Amino acid sequence: MKLQVGRNELLSALQAVIGVVERRQTLPVLSNFLLETKDDELIVTGTDLEIELESRARVQNIAPGRITVPARKLFDICRGLPEGAEIQLESTADKATLKSGRSRYSLACLKADEYPAMGQVADGRSLTLKHGQLKAIFERTQFAMAQQDVRYYLNGMLLEITANRVRTVATDGHRLAMSEVTLETGFKEATQIIVPRKAIIELLRVLEAGDEEVTLKIAAGQLQADLDVVRLTTKLIDGRFPDYERVIPESGDKRLQANRELVKRALGRTAILSNEKFRGVRLQLENSKLVLQTHNPEHEEAEEDLEVNYDGGALEIGFNVNYLLDALGALTSEEFVMELKNADSSGLVYALDDPSSKYVVMPMRL
Amino acid sequence: MSQRKIVHVDMDAFYASVEQRDDPTLRGRPVVVAWRGSRSVVCAASYEARKFGVRSAMPAVRAERLCPEAVFVPPDFVRYRAVSNAVRAIMLQHTELVEPLSLDEAYLDVTENKTGLPTATRVASSIRTQIREELKLTASAGIAPNKFLAKIASDWRKPDGQFVIQPADIDTFLPPLPVGRLPGVGKVMEEKLKEMGVATVGDLRELTAVALEQRFGRYGVRLHNLSLGIDHSEVKPDRPTQSISAEDTFAEDVLITALEPTIRSMAEKTWKATRKTSRIGRTVVLKLKTSDFRSLTRSHTPASPPSSCEVLTEIALSLIDRVDEDPQQRYRLVGVGLSNFSEAEEVQAKLFE
Numbered sequence: 001m002k003l004q005v006g007r008n009e010l011l012s013a014l015q016a017v018i019g020v021v022e023r024r025q026t027l028p029v030l031s032n033f034l035l036e037t038k039d040d041e042l043i044v045t046g047t048d049l050e051i052e053l054e055s056r057a058r059v060q061n062i063a064p065g066r067i068t069v070p071a072r073k074l075f076d077i078c079r080g081l082p083e084g085a086e087i088q089l090e091s092t093a094d095k096a097t098l099k100s101g102r103s104r105y106s107l108a109c110l111k112a113d114e115y116p117a118m119g120q121v122a123d124g125r126s127l128t129l130k131h132g133q134l135k136a137i138f139e140r141t142q143f144a145m146a147q148q149d150v151r152y153y154l155n156g157m158l159l160e161i162t163a164n165r166v167r168t169v170a171t172d173g174h175r176l177a178m179s180e181v182t183l184e185t186g187f188k189e190a191t192q193i194i195v196p197r198k199a200i201i202e203l204l205r206v207l208e209a210g211d212e213e214v215t216l217k218i219a220a221g222q223l224q225a226d227l228d229v230v231r232l233t234t235k236l237i238d239g240r241f242p243d244y245e246r247v248i249p250e251s252g253d254k255r256l257q258a259n260r261e262l263v264k265r266a267l268g269r270t271a272i273l274s275n276e277k278f279r280g281v282r283l284q285l286e287n288s289k290l291v292l293q294t295h296n297p298e299h300e301e302a303e304e305d306l307e308v309n310y311d312g313g314a315l316e317i318g319f320n321v322n323y324l325l326d327a328l329g330a331l332t333s334e335e336f337v338m339e340l341k342n343a344d345s346s347g348l349v350y351a352l353d354d355p356s357s358k359y360v361v362m363p364m365r366l
Numbered sequence: 367m368s369q370r371k372i373v374h375v376d377m378d379a380f381y382a383s384v385e386q387r388d389d390p391t392l393r394g395r396p397v398v399v400a401w402r403g404s405r406s407v408v409c410a411a412s413y414e415a416r417k418f419g420v421r422s423a424m425p426a427v428r429a430e431r432l433c434p435e436a437v438f439v440p441p442d443f444v445r446y447r448a449v450s451n452a453v454r455a456i457m458l459q460h461t462e463l464v465e466p467l468s469l470d471e472a473y474l475d476v477t478e479n480k481t482g483l484p485t486a487t488r489v490a491s492s493i494r495t496q497i498r499e500e501l502k503l504t505a506s507a508g509i510a511p512n513k514f515l516a517k518i519a520s521d522w523r524k525p526d527g528q529f530v531i532q533p534a535d536i537d538t539f540l541p542p543l544p545v546g547r548l549p550g551v552g553k554v555m556e557e558k559l560k561e562m563g564v565a566t567v568g569d570l571r572e573l574t575a576v577a578l579e580q581r582f583g584r585y586g587v588r589l590h591n592l593s594l595g596i597d598h599s600e601v602k603p604d605r606p607t608q609s610i611s612a613e614d615t616f617a618e619d620v621l622i623t624a625l626e627p628t629i630r631s632m633a634e635k636t637w638k639a640t641r642k643t644s645r646i647g648r649t650v651v652l653k654l655k656t657s658d659f660r661s662l663t664r665s666h667t668p669a670s671p672p673s674s675c676e677v678l679t680e681i682a683l684s685l686i687d688r689v690d691e692d693p694q695q696r697y698r699l700v701g702v703g704l705s706n707f708s709e710a711e712e713v714q715a716k717l718f719e
Contacts, residue, residue: 174714242718278714299602320714344673344715362715365646365673 001065
């Protein structure tokens with residue numbers, strides 16, 4: 001294989017894929033990128049056997065070929081070269097040589113035939129939506145995904161597609177985030193898949209805010225997302241996501257409406273003196289007044305008094321302050337609403353005038 | 367805010383008294399606890415040494431000059447701490463709300479007390495008696511509606527005495543005092559106040575809160591409040607709560623069927639006291655003492671800690687059924703408590719269960 005490529009062009013292709021390459025490997029070849037030429041493009045593939053990422057770079061002076069090279073080393077070298085540098089890449093049976101100006105690097109290769117590529121997802125149902133749409137529903141829910149939970153089906157995001165909407169749901173068992181976008185999907189039957197956490201994080205790295213199209217293809221145990229220059233293929237989590245609709249509370253009779261930024265900032269400040277382990281914040285509501293209180297084992301205390309819209313009667317309830325901050329941080333509206341029932345029931349947070357994202361937070365006994 | 371009952375307990379010449387207690391040859395003699403050395407200061411002086419003008423924090427060299435016959439003893443803080451803990455244990459028998467200021471003094475909030483003594487004065491004298499009998503040491507106490515008055519009061523009948531400032535006494539007691547007796551008023555502040563023509567608390571009362579605030583900022587407001595005998599600062603216990611309970615001895619021994627009203631009121635008392643700690647008690651304890659002085663306890667630990675006074679009361683009442691004594695058995699005392707407290711006070715509820 002032989003090719004010439006601009007450093008910036010190559011770097012952005014490697015950058016899109018490097019995240020999936022784990023630093024510690026069970027199989028040596030997994031720490032390598034697969035590089036192959038196709039027409040006037042170089043295709044870069046990285047995988048951890050669960051998720052495969054593929055990106056493309058426009059290259060010149062091609063002699064076709066297929067090699068694998070140490071991923072992180074190639075990435076670091078490329079990143080270290082000056083902007084705008086030209087790179088020549090050439091391979092023999094077990095070596096790849098990278099030249100740029102007066103720099104020369106020789107990298108050890110592994111056989112391309114041994115590379116465990118997932119390839120194209122065959123005949124599945126597909127759905128096309130805009131980058132910005134997918135990015136938004138991911139961003140508004142991803143923080144609620146569990147991490148290394150024994151309930152493995154929580155370590156990912158539920159993607160639910162019905163005829164006229166796409167919905168994401170994530171929960172760690174203490175709080176739940178849900179967001180949806182309305183669109184004609186062409187799906188006649190409701191479809192639920194659980195996308196692994198890492199795949200969501202990787203997709204968020206490459207999704208843009210704009211109107212470019214993303215095609216999602218769902219087939220037996222796999223999801224493939226085609227984003228023009230990047231393609232992600234992931235195995236799905238085989239499990240039953242909890243019946244999330246059951247835990248989204250009915251309209252609570254105690255309704256708080258307030259300026260989102262104001263409350264978020266006050267929560268952020270009181271969080272400083274909350275218990276580092278439990279992160280509890282006490283909310284006291286009465287007659288248009290919200291009092292936030294935290295304290296910690298060092299006997300430090302914080303209290304914030306806020307004017308809010310509330311006439312639901314006196315209520316005192318505790319929450320993990322991080323959960324509230326996450327929810328308020330994910331919303332973009334000026335005003336938000338929080339519905340409550342009593343000190344033992346969950347709270348429901350959403351934007352005023354926009355119920356497309358909802359956050360359910362279980363209380364905390366303080 | 368309802369009327370609080372605060373006691374300030376101050377051990378008399380604490381370190382020196384411990385030394386005299388533990389070494390009979392020192393009794394009756396002027397004892398000065400201080401390190402050897404030219405720059406050392408006096409940690410404590412016995413009352414015999416104080417007659418010569420020896421005071422705490424005075425250079426040891428000066429103390430030696432004032433009282434050449436004094437016995438100088440190096441401090442042994444390990445021993446003082448052990449004694450201090452024993453004093454604390456006595457206080458904790460009366461209330462969980464003990465705020466130690468140092469090894470030798472503490473504030474107690476006895477608004478709710480565990481022994482059922484009717485007045486704070488009785489609680490204070492009971493604590494002092496226990497300290498004298500169990501530890502062979504003397505303490506002075508001040509009893510007042512707030513911390514700052516209690517502290518002034520404990521100094522009033524020192525050593526080995528106690529003094530009460532009733533809410534009604536404040537206006538006759540405070541005005542004649544020099545401003546230096548107020549917490550936070552040191553030499554510098556005293557000088558500044560003197561320039562304003564203020565020497566006594568009474569003088570201070572002549573100034574408006576606004577004037578004081580303009581001159582001294584937030585502390586000015588505090589000064590104004592102090593001059594009126596107002597101090598809302600709470601007694602903050604430093605020791606994590608292990609258990610909270612309330613008990614009552616009946617005027618006449620009663621049958622088990624007559625316990626309910628008292629259990630209800632004791633549960634309420636206990637619940638009120640738990641509101642003052644951030645920790646959560648998980649085990650409900652019912653305590654009974656029979657007319658023949660046998661103690662019985664029955665306890666129950668529900669799946670989730672009692673979350674209200676009603677739940678606590680209900681569990682306490684249900685524990686009566688677990689007492690399998692003769693129905694004719696009479697009881698002289700009943701108590702309701704919460705124990706098994708833990709710092710895991712913040713219990714996150716779950717979505718799916």
